[in-house]
Amino acid sequence: MKTPNANRKHIVFYGKRNAGKSSIMNSLIGQEVSLVSDIKGTTTDTVSKAVELIPFGPVVFVDTGGIDDQGTLGELRIEKTKKTLESADFAIYVIDIEEIDHIEIELDQEFDKRNIPYIIVINKIDQVSKERLDIIKEKLGFRLKNKEILYTSVEVKSTIDDLRNKLIERLETLEIEDTLIGDIVPYNGKVIMVIPIDAEAPKGRLILPQVQLIRDCLDHGIKSYVVSDRELESAISDLKNIELVVTDSKIFKYVESMIPKDMNLTSFSIIMARQKGDLKELIEGIDQLKSLKNKDNPRILVMESCSHNTSHEDIGRVKIPKVINKTLGKEIEYHFAMGKDFPKNLKEYDLVIHCGSCMLNKKTMFNRIRLCKEAGVPITNYGMVLAYGAGILDRAVEIFI
Numbered sequence: 001m002k003t004p005n006a007n008r009k010h011i012v013f014y015g016k017r018n019a020g021k022s023s024i025m026n027s028l029i030g031q032e033v034s035l036v037s038d039i040k041g042t043t044t045d046t047v048s049k050a051v052e053l054i055p056f057g058p059v060v061f062v063d064t065g066g067i068d069d070q071g072t073l074g075e076l077r078i079e080k081t082k083k084t085l086e087s088a089d090f091a092i093y094v095i096d097i098e099e100i101d102h103i104e105i106e107l108d109q110e111f112d113k114r115n116i117p118y119i120i121v122i123n124k125i126d127q128v129s130k131e132r133l134d135i136i137k138e139k140l141g142f143r144l145k146n147k148e149i150l151y152t153s154v155e156v157k158s159t160i161d162d163l164r165n166k167l168i169e170r171l172e173t174l175e176i177e178d179t180l181i182g183d184i185v186p187y188n189g190k191v192i193m194v195i196p197i198d199a200e201a202p203k204g205r206l207i208l209p210q211v212q213l214i215r216d217c218l219d220h221g222i223k224s225y226v227v228s229d230r231e232l233e234s235a236i237s238d239l240k241n242i243e244l245v246v247t248d249s250k251i252f253k254y255v256e257s258m259i260p261k262d263m264n265l266t267s268f269s270i271i272m273a274r275q276k277g278d279l280k281e282l283i284e285g286i287d288q289l290k291s292l293k294n295k296d297n298p299r300i301l302v303m304e305s306c307s308h309n310t311s312h313e314d315i316g317r318v319k320i321p322k323v324i325n326k327t328l329g330k331e332i333e334y335h336f337a338m339g340k341d342f343p344k345n346l347k348e349y350d351l352v353i354h355c356g357s358c359m360l361n362k363k364t365m366f367n368r369i370r371l372c373k374e375a376g377v378p379i380t381n382y383g384m385v386l387a388y389g390a391g392i393l394d395r396a397v398e399i400f401i
């Protein structure tokens with residue numbers, strides 16, 4: 001239950017108001033998570049619940065407001081529902097059986113565009129006779145022949161069990177999140193992680209990418225040595241045959257100066273960027289950054305996925321602009337965005353620089369890169385920029401290329 005949401009498959013329920021999305025989600029989970037009533041539009045906001053879907057593993061179920069909501073507030077709610085498409089790994093599209101005469105899967109193009117697999121669920125089958133249900137099945141089987149359709153009712157437990165089993169089966173065939181370094185460091189290899197304990201380090205704990213990398217090493221039989229920058233020199237002299245040094249991006253330059261020239265070096269954020277996104281695309285973003293030197297009034301959007309207090313050592317607001325201005329030898333106009341929502345006005349920028357995205361699932365980052373591509377705006381991330389600023393980008397990505 002401690003698995004972060006970023007590492008859980010997001011299963012999202014879509015459909016019109018009163019199709020029975022909330023009831024099905026509650027039945028699958030076995031808890032009254034989402035409010036249910038006969039009144040259209042009871043679910044006005046998205047409702048998420050992290051659960052262990054046995055035997056598949058940790059997932060997040062997300063219930064959404066009706067895709068046919070009305071009025072000004074209704075439109076805002078539809079907008080909110082559509083935002084969940086950016087993080088959905090799997091969709092369940094619920095249709096009330098009484099609505100099948102004008103059946104429409106409003107979001108199917110959106111699912112296809114984002115490569116979101118989905119199941120269509122025809123719900124409330126207890127409200128029609130067996131004969132009518134057989135006719136409906138035959139008709140729909142013909143009309144929606146390439147789609148996976150299930151027939152459910154929360155009053156008929158076996159139909160919910162069938163849905164759960166089908167969901168698990170489909171999730172198991174989904175792409176498995178890539179390992180962080182298990183594919184590049186051999187079993188029994190040694191990795192040194194350098195974590196500065198400075199004003200930015202949270203008291204008494206490590207941050208998610210650091211914890212995830214330690215876990216990835218344990219999962220793949222890689223020996224990890226975790227040191228602060230102060231102890232790096234002595235760690236290097238203690239150990240032989242170090243396969244890789246992974247550092248916090250902020251001290252790239254220092255770490256590079258401390259380790260032998262032929263030792264592999266990268267950063268936590270480059271490792272995360274590779275796992276969550278498209279490393280090639282993010283490297284190309286650095287080419288764009290270089291070209292801004294010759295552009296008049298360039299504008300950069302710095303995007304962080306979590307809101308937090310800023311400080312004099314803040315990486316996004318302070319360090320990144322400083323490094324870029326110094327490296328390019330000019331002042332750039334920076335804009336900052338924080339939180340879950342990815343700005344819509346991407347075309348106004350020459351480049352997007354994204355944080356390490358450790359709290360985002362792979363699908364969300366994949367969609368953000370896609371949105372940038374569609375807007376014709378290159379994207380890169382903190383780790384790349386800091387490695388470039390330190391003059392060691394090629395070295396920092398070499399192990400992955």
Ligand code: SF4
Binds near residue numbers: 305306357359360
């Ligand atoms: S701002 Fe980005 S890198 Fe920092 S914790 Fe949030 S998702 Fe991770």
